[in-house]
Amino acid sequence: MLVNFVRGAPVEWLLDPEAEPWLKAKPQRIAMIGTPVGLQPTEAIRAGWANKPIGAVHEVQVSALHNGEVLAFRLEWADATENKELGDTTAFSDAAAVLLPVVPGAPVITMGAPNLPVNAWYWRADSDAQGREVLAEGIGSSRTVDVSLVHGHGVWKGGRWKVVISRALQVNSPEKCAQLTAGQKTEFAVAIWDGADAERGGIKAFNGAWLELQLAPVAGGGKG
């Protein structure tokens, strides 16, 4: 997927999934599958989900833009119910995340591996604006390393979520977060959680493999 450069695009635009620049971006349709129950990190979760379907969302449309400083992903998917309140112990929030490798060769299916970290930019509907910078080095190792770097905003209308998740290309963090540069080629993956199906943690839909992510250079027009 090509990440177009939009000169001078203010972050407020990028964070509005219904803003003009997004409507022009051609999204990539990505097929989603449920995470395998055998790969869930604990036996109790494997026991609890052995006979339940995982991965309620089957397709997500993804586009991405950057303005030279901030990279934003826009994810759109069908979801019949908007779940953003945790009003009961049994209620869970819809959520989405974009996964980036921190080092080349980090596996996506196991959320990284020891010394092969991956970096998730995570958004959850119940805390819409505040995204999470998450690092993982293998199944069950995810940890939030920052709650100020990643921003998000979701709009649910007519059975569809439109969600933007953004972060600065370069971040000042003592952690091994993905550091990005305009013009570079990297990879990404996506995950969607359906709160109505009690999806959370490793119980989610994901695309299962890295996809190419080409950031356009800042000069625009592909001239570098």
Place this chain on the structure above:
Amino acid sequence: MSNRQVAMVFDLNKCLGCQTCVIACKRLWTRDEGMAYMWWASVNTQPGRGTPRDWEKSGGGFKDGVAQSGKLPTKKDFGDAWEFNHEEVFYGGKGQSAHLKIVGEEPDWGPNWDEDQGAGEYPNAYYFYLPRICNHCTKPACLESCPRKAIVKREEDGIVLIDEDRCRGYRFCMEACPYKKIYFNHVKKVAQKCIFCFPRVEQGVAPACSRMCPGRVRFVGYKDDENGPIWKLVEKYKVAIPLHPEFGTDPNIFYVPPIAPPRYDEAGNLDESKPRIPDEYLVSLFGPKVLETLATLKAEMAKTRAGGKSEVLDVLIAYQWKTMFGGLDRDPATIEWTKS
């Protein structure tokens, strides 16, 4: 496994159901935002559906060492936190005409809803009180279920704690705990539960529920302390046993099972041929070992009736209040507490 393990023994023959332990815990720990419906310490009447409603049938724990799936109780199952018209009654000038009532939807369950109902028919009706806290299990299902590794069992005392910084509110722990003693804080969006008053234990002070108990029901101490009450009641005399041992988590709260008064037969005479509380009911709660435990207790009681001495009954009677705390008998008023 931890190096040492704190534990409690609850003597069900002494519990009055007064709820003082429940309030002691409430006032100390669960008054912050999102905690109104939480009762880390609870006391329910048995037989009964308990809190959360029907928790005994809601799954989790281990069967033959294999984790079992469990259900999430709803807020209503826990009993929720009812709102009352305090303003109107106490401050609205209508003290004579307005009566205290629940505001909003009429509840159909509460944290102590079936109090004193019990079972059986007059004159042989029966019930007893069952105090519960987190069991700080040796094999905690909550800890094993958490994909965030947010739950720890402390090496030094075996207390099971949830790290609220790591917790993401997924509630797998609530499903996994077969005792359903974990709550979800809807404001902080994290799971919370009994902490065995660890800041007090660290200072040599017994947990608030046990220290405040007017009935001298709740013994405290380290399991391996041969001078303390826990070792004597659990290991030496074997009169205290865990609740639902078949849940497979190896709990560290133990119960001295209840012995009810004798039954009456149809002619109105005492009938000691069978117990008032059916054995099968106690077996369903405490496992088959409860019968041996009851036999031991009855033998000890017979011994003292015949004029003999019984160390186990002396321990249970707790002539000296401080002996109940296994050395954790420091007065909390002697400490300057700070909230970090």
